[in-house]
Every structure is written in structure tokens, then in C-alpha cells.
Amino acid sequence: RQVEAALARVGLGGMGARKPAALSGGQQSRVALARVLVQGRDILLLDEPFAALGPALKAEMLDLVAELARESGATVLMVSHDPNDARRIADQVVLVAEGRAHEPQATAELLNNPPPALKAYLGSA
Secondary structure, three states: HHHHHHHHOOOOOOOOOOOOHHHHHHHHHHHHHHHHHOOOEEEEEEEEEOOOHHHHHHHHHHHHHHHHHHOOOOOEEOOOOOOOOHHHOOEEEEOEEOOOOOEEEEEEHHHHHOOOHHHHHHOOO
């Protein structure tokens, strides 16, 4: 029941019997999120979890991650190359640039006033 509920929550209800090879890349990403739901961890470590999804479904899954974190009190550490992901769900971000991780700072502050390395990455240098 818990697995089926988690699959339904990520939009894959009724697909629990499918093998990974029978799922698209986006569906596999959503299965990974369902797995996180079932595990109930205090920390969610996500590495580009929704890169294979289209914009609408990606936004929906990001919102679900944020909702799950609020509900469970879990901390989310997510790697993303898309600043819009951070704007959508992160209060704070850690910029990794030039071989080092910088101190966490407010998402809006960093993205509205990016340092030179981030400006270069974003194409606004």
C-alpha cells in the first residue's frame, strides 16, 4: 500500500509492476522520488533528479519535493545546473564554482546579484 501510494503521489499509480526497462527516463526519475517517499529519510540527497522531465512535470516534481520536505521536516540537498530549480524550492543555495563550495546564502540574493563565476555560467557576464 505504501509503495502504491508513493507511486500515485508522483503520478505513476498502477505502474508498480513494471520493470525499470519498461519506464522512460522521466518515469525512472519519478520512481526514484517515490522510493524517497517510502524510505522517509531526514535528509534527501538528489542529483539532477528531474533533468529528464519536461518543464511542466519538472515543476510539479520540484513542488512535490518542497512539499515533502515541509511535511517531514527533511533537509533537501539537491544538485542542479538550473537556477530556476533553486528559485522554485530553495531558501538557501551553495554555489560550487572554481573548484570550491562557497558558503550557503539566500537564493534570491545569490541569483539577483551573482558573483562573476555565476554570471559567466548564466551567460550574463
